Amino acid sequence: MKSENTVLHPATVSRTHRELQNGHKAVILWFTGLSGAGKSTLAQAVDERLNRLGYQSFVLDGDNVRHGLCGNLGFSAADRKENIRRIGEVAKLFLDAGIITLTAFISPFREDREKVRALVPDGDFIEIYCDASLEVCESRDVKGLYQKARRGEIKDFTGISSPYEPPENPELIVKTGQHPVHQCCDEVIRYLQKNAILPFSRRRAI
DSSP, rough: OOTTTOOOOOOOSEEEEEEHTSSOOOOOEEESSSSSSSSSHHHHHHHHHHHTTTOOOEEEHHHTTTTTTTTOSSSSSHHHHHHHHHHHHHHHHHHTTTTTEEOOOOOHHHHHHHHHHSSOOSSSSSEEEEEEOHHHHHHTTOOOHHHHHHHTSSOOTTTTTBBOOOOHHHHHSEETTOHHHHHHHHHHHHHHTTTTTSSSGGGOOO
């Protein structure tokens, strides 16, 4: 998909130059899981840790994005697909800017997540499955969304009236339903160091 009568302009400052300046590689950390699984909490914790270490990162959060860029979308299957498509394109731009981009979206359908993966070079899309049972997610539901969904007041609610398709081969699985946030955050940082996205010289800083 592209608009008519448009031509891509190559960047004067390349992604490689930006990565060298930032001191780390740029990647997309795609946190996926049920509502209440801890995606946003973990993404924000990792973002804070990266910031303290002096790295360039930014969180694209599901609720926040629906206040602006995706404010005209609902929660039908078609709108969910478009929501993830837009986020994928935005994350790709952040990647070119040399940023570690963290996305916290339910993104319930495997096909949509794989389409985002296909937008970027191999190794740049890191799928992180926030593994928490439906029971745990419902117990954390301070907004009462699950209760409303079970009463039929919210349609197309993932896990209740709309399916969630867990990743089949994610780069990382974090047990957000069992482990505290700081432990899950450590796992993500270790993954980034092990895979040379962050410099090994700062491993002790976690």
